[in-house]
Amino acid sequence: MSGERIGAALAEVEAHVVDSGQNADEAFGDPVEYARSLGLTPEPEQxxxxxxxxxxxxxxxxxxxxxxxxxxxxxxxxxxxxxxxxxxxxxxxxxxxxxxxxxxxxxxxxxxxxxxxxxxxxxxxxxxxxxxxxxxxxxxxxxxxxxxxxxxxxxxxxxxxxxxxxxxxxxxxxxxxxxxxxxxxxxxxxxxxxxxxxxxxxxxxxxxxxxxxxxx
Incomplete structure (x- = not known):
């Protein structure tokens, strides 16, 4: 993924953590599995x-x-x-x-x-x-x-x-x-x-x- 799309995904996680008071592990589980669950398609540059x-x-x-x-x-x-x-x-x-x-x-x-x-x-x-x-x-x-x-x-x-x-x-x-x-x-x-x-x-x-x- 490009740095821009990675940053956007992380921003969503951060916003949820701030709003809910949960930590990222509690809300989204394993980071690798969560990233794969997003179903993002690779970009040409990657x-x-x-x-x-x-x-x-x-x-x-x-x-x-x-x-x-x-x-x-x-x-x-x-x-x-x-x-x-x-x-x-x-x-x-x-x-x-x-x-x-x-x-x-x-x-x-x-x-x-x-x-x-x-x-x-x-x-x-x-x-x-x-x-x-x-x-x-x-x-x-x-x-x-x-x-x-x-x-x-x-x-x-x-x-x-x-x-x-x-x-x-x-x-x-x-x-x-x-x-x-x-x-x-x-x-x-x-x-x-x-x-x-x-x-x-x-x-x-x-x-x-x-x-x-x-x-x-």
């Missing part, structure tokens, strides 16, 4: 297609991460595009689909435990990248095609830059805040730096993993 479009920058960043990590350490002229690497790319491509499919549960986890979700995301990215490198070194996959290492690194860095720019641009847009229909009661806007949490984690993880792999 549709699954719009959500997939919104996570496109992250998908591009993940591609850049894998491409950059594949070139570390800088010990050969070519990078083999292996079955393991292609599998990693396929997994990265499916992540947005999984997130959108889970919908409510993912959003609720982000809202209630943002630090945990951030940590799990970073661990997952690290495990994916480390698994790809380990499989390659153990000879568990086969090379499909070879690409020049500088070109592969450049492609990865360009993908990271494009994905980060898209994420920063999207994060800098007017946020969809929860607003009340009562004049002057709009909630404070989120800080202008809130895009940092969506735009920078993957580039930071890429740098960290590249350094660790170089040292190993």
């Amino acid at each position: 549709s699954r297609a719009a959500t997939l479009k919104a996570v496109a920058p992250t998908l591009i960043q993940l591609f850049g991460l894998i491409a950059v990590i594949a070139t570390v350490p800088w010990s050969a002229d070519a990078v083999g595009v292996t079955t393991t690497l292609l599998t990693g790319l396929a997994v990265a491509a499916l992540l947005p689909v999984v997130v959108v499919a889970l919908g409510d549960r993912v959003l609720r986890a982000i809202v209630e435990r943002p630090v945990v979700v951030f940590g799990v995301t970073m661990l997952g990215l690290g495990a994916l990248a480390a698994g790809l490198v380990a499989a390659g070194r153990l000879g568990l996959d086969r090379t499909v095609v070879e690409l020049p290492r500088p070109a592969t690194a450049l492609i990865g860095l360009v993908a990271l830059a494009i994905g980060t720019w898209m994420a920063v641009r999207a994060g800098a847009a007017e946020p969809d805040v929860v607003s009340s229909p009562v004049p002057g009661s709009r909630l404070p806007r989120p800080g202008v730096r809130h895009w940092v949490w969506t735009a920078l984690p993957i580039p930071a993880a890429t740098l960290l993993l590249a350094v660790l792999l170089w040292l190993i």
Whole structure:
């Protein structure tokens, strides 16, 4: 739902609570069940297609991460595009689909435990990248095609830059805040730096993993 429609629903709850003297739990029960009972239809801006479009920058960043990590350490002229690497790319491509499919549960986890979700995301990215490198070194996959290492690194860095720019641009847009229909009661806007949490984690993880792999 849009922030405006959420605010309108909350305003109705607040008005009833003020008039009746009941608390919200007594009057309306479980908030999740009450929200679902309203039967509100999703708006285009909050549709699954719009959500997939919104996570496109992250998908591009993940591609850049894998491409950059594949070139570390800088010990050969070519990078083999292996079955393991292609599998990693396929997994990265499916992540947005999984997130959108889970919908409510993912959003609720982000809202209630943002630090945990951030940590799990970073661990997952690290495990994916480390698994790809380990499989390659153990000879568990086969090379499909070879690409020049500088070109592969450049492609990865360009993908990271494009994905980060898209994420920063999207994060800098007017946020969809929860607003009340009562004049002057709009909630404070989120800080202008809130895009940092969506735009920078993957580039930071890429740098960290590249350094660790170089040292190993």
